[in-house]
Amino acid sequence: MRVVIAEDSTLLREGLARLLTEAGFAVAAAVPDADGLVAAVDRYRPEVALVDIRMPPTRTDEGLRAAVSLRRRYPATGVLVLSQYVQVSYAAELLDEGADGVGYLLKDRVSDLAEFTAAVRRVGAGGSAFDPAVVARLIGRRRGGDDRLTERERAVLALMAEGRTNQAIASRLHIAERTVEKHCTGIFTKLGLSASPHDHRRVLAVLRYLNG
Amino acid sequence: MLLTTAVLAVSAVYVTAGAFSRKAQPRNRIGLLLVLAGVLWSVDRLWDGPAFAHHLVAKSWPAVLGHLVVAFPTGRLLTAPRRAVVLSGYAAVVLVTAAARSREEWAYVVRDAETPLTVAIGSAMLGLQLHRWTCSSLAQRRTLTAMLGASVVAVLVFAAWRPVERAGLNPPVVALMLALTGIPLAYLAGLLRRRVDRGGVADLVVRLNGQGPRAGVREALAATLRDPGLRVGYWVASQQRYVDASGAPVVADGSRVQTRVDRGGSPVALLLHDPGLDVELVDAACAAVALALDNERLTAELRARLRQLDESRARLVRAAEAERRRLERDLHDGVQQRLLSVAMTLGLAEALPPERARDLVGEAKSAVLATIEDVRAVCHGILPPVLAERGLHGAVRELAALADPAAEPVVELAGPVPPQVETAAYYVVAEALANVTKHAGATRARVVVTTRAGTLEVRVDDDGRGGADARGSGLRGLADRVAATGGSLAVLSVPGEGTSVRVVLPCGS
Structure with missing residues (x-):
């Protein structure tokens, strides 16, 4: 799987490249700014672009804007945004173009190699990867409205929103995949969500629901 | 002839004082009473007629005079005792006049009682005025004193007149006349002083505009x-x-x-x-x-503005100082200690065989991640990252999305907003929405941020329970932040009708 990395800190850029190469990815390019990112994506057409939010020249939201524009211009390239902070509104912005091939993770997550590379692969394969912190915030905000769900269902909902497969949810919660499926159906019925709980678009449905 | 002239002179003094009074204070009844007293006095002294009506009118001048004294200076009888005493004055005139023409038993009783009656009513009038004087302020006494003095003399002489006459001492009419003249003269003196006071107003203008x-x-x-x-x-x-x-x-x-x-x-x-x-x-x-x-x-x-600014600046300085100390403590106790422990753990791992070092490396990694979390919190306290990354627009959206209920954000900025104004506006929205989430119990909330004529207007409205205390610590801190940028904050919070926080921040460059 080919990746392009955009990160202005040399230390982190090199670190990410090494880590991903180690994990079997082909790092096509590692660039320090948004313009370089767009050029590299245009040239290498990678499966995934890893994008830092703060990059030169203003070090504000260049990365986020580049990510949104990449999603529009190169739908075949998954975009995984990495940041020091998570903001609910950024997630909403990234989801404007759907939940296919998109991710938004805290930079901390690179410390868990297996989890992190799994997330990159998921995004590269057209899935999604949302940080547990984003999901927790979304769920936390709706504390009033979700009395309908059981505690277990809430846990499943959170993992679904992160973009995990039923299999991953099952192994994380130490339950059978069949049970996860049952929970998913229950959640979708209770919340009145229209998409099918088995559909690959379920992340979008869940996140849109959580986003209010 | 001399007597007639003197009587008329007294009358003239009354009428003149009355005329002046009507001119100075057209709606004040004192003027009317003065004229009436003056005319009736001369009627009583100079014309004698047989008719009862004539007698009644002529003899009523002391009652009119009493009325005048009690009604001074407003011309109105404002309390019940005053009305009662004035009424009893008029009633006494009717009674005494009727008694003078009657030959019946009761008439003699009344005639004998005339002097005590006069003394009683006169004392009541004086008593009322004296009481008023003691209850009055300095300024009121200035008006009352002269009239009170004149009334005391007039009432004493008038009350004493009949007993002295009856005793056959034939008192000089001039004494009565002089005593009576005191009242209009005191009144005129008061008018004159008012004139002088008004003249003082002219001096006031000169004094305020003059040199020196x-x-x-x-x-x-x-x-x-x-x-x-x-x-x-x-x-x-x-x-x-x-x-x-x-x-x-x-x-x-x-x-x-x-x-x-x-x-x-x-x-x-x-x-x-x-x-x-x-x-x-x-x-x-x-x-x-x-x-x-x-x-x-x-x-x-x-x-007042400077005073307010001084106060809010002092509070801000204190807050900034506390913030610096907190930052130092956070960095020292949190970040530094954790990093030290990481270095120690890694040092230990280095010295151990690889299979035993594994756990220690994992431990070190957890400590580093916790440190990152600490630093993130510290940074957030210094400047909210979303504000740094996306400006006010994005920050308001983020805050609105996190509020409960989710607020509707309306941000219309005509141009760039200075950073300090952005930060102030951010905290206004953050605090106001935090209050909505915590206290309002609202079903809807709205954030409106607009630029208008060199100012940034921030409005946070909800439809919750209202009754917010603008002097509470949260809103107070907000008011200081706003005041520091020269802006103003208003909180409208009627119980049951929601809360509206409105802030105007000047953002001229």
Whole structure:
């Protein structure tokens, strides 16, 4: 799987490249700014672009804007945004173009190699990867409205929103995949969500629901 | 002949005083009573007629005079005892006049009782006036004293007249006449003093506009109105209240009368003065000093603003100092200690065989991640990252999305907003929405941020339970932040009707 990395800190850029190469990815390019990112994506057409939010020249939201524009211009390239902070509104912005091939993770997550590379692969394969912190915030905000769900269902909902497969949810919660499926159906019925709980678009449905 | 002239002269004094009074205070009944007393007095002394009506009218002058004394200076009988005593005066005249023409038993009793009756009613009148005098303020006493003195003389002489006459001593009519003249003269003296006081208003204008050391408007007004305790409150529009020259708020108390001074329809100042002051004089003085008061008001407004700024700056400095200490503590106790422990753990791992080092490396990694979390929190405290990354627009969206209920964000910025204004606006929205989430129990909330004519307006409205306390610590801290940028904050929070926090921040460059 080919990746392009955009990160202005040399230390982190090199670190990410090494880590991903180690994990079997082909790092096509590692660039320090948004313009370089767009050029590299245009040239290498990678499966995934890893994008830092703060990059030169203003070090504000260049990365986020580049990510949104990449999603529009190169739908075949998954975009995984990495940041020091998570903001609910950024997630909403990234989801404007759907939940296919998109991710938004805290930079901390690179410390868990297996989890992190799994997330990159998921995004590269057209899935999604949302940080547990984003999901927790979304769920936390709706504390009033979700009395309908059981505690277990809430846990499943959170993992679904992160973009995990039923299999991953099952192994994380130490339950059978069949049970996860049952929970998913229950959640979708209770919340009145229209998409099918088995559909690959379920992340979008869940996140849109959580986003209010 | 001489007597007739003297009687007419007394009458003339009354009529003249009455005429002056009508001219000076057309609606005051004192003038009418003076004229009436003067005319009836001469009728009584110079014309004798057989008719009962004639007698009744002629003999009623002492009652009219008593009425005048009791009604002084307003011309109105404001309390029940005063009305009663004046009425009994008139009733006594009717009774005595009727008794003088009757030959029946009761008439003799009345005739014998005439003097005690006169003394009783006269003393009651004097008593009332004396009581009023003791209850009066200094300014009121200035008006009352002369009249009180004249009334005492008149009542004493009049009451003594009949017993002396009956004793066959034939007292000189001149004494009575002189005693009676005191009342209109005292009244005229009062009018004259008012004239002089009004003249003082002209002096006031000269004094305020003149060269040399300028007296304060308050001092000048106090001197002119002869009310040393006079207080002046200047209107401060931004605070919607009156403050004194030092910027402290002016609070009315019950013992003083408030007179508002307006200029061009908008409030300028509030005078707290002695209730006994002549209203027309106060009005004249106010009109004369309105311009000076307006100037003083602007100065007072400035001082009040400075005072407010001083206070909020002091609070901000304290808050900033506390913040620095907190930052230092967070970095020292959190970040430094954790990193030290990481270095220690890794050092240990280095010295151990690889299979035993594994756990230690994992431990070190957890510590580093925890440190990152600490640093993130510290950074968030310094400047909210979303504000740094996306500006006010994105920050308001983020805050609105996190509120419960999710608020509707409306952000319309015509141009770039200075960073300090952005930060102030961010905290206004953050605090207001935090209050909505915590306290309002609202079903809907709305954040509107717009630029208008060099200002940034922030409005956070909800439909919750209202009744927010604008002096609570959260809103107070907000008010300080807003004041530091020169802006203003208003909180409208009617119980049951939601809360509206409105902030205007100047953002001219």
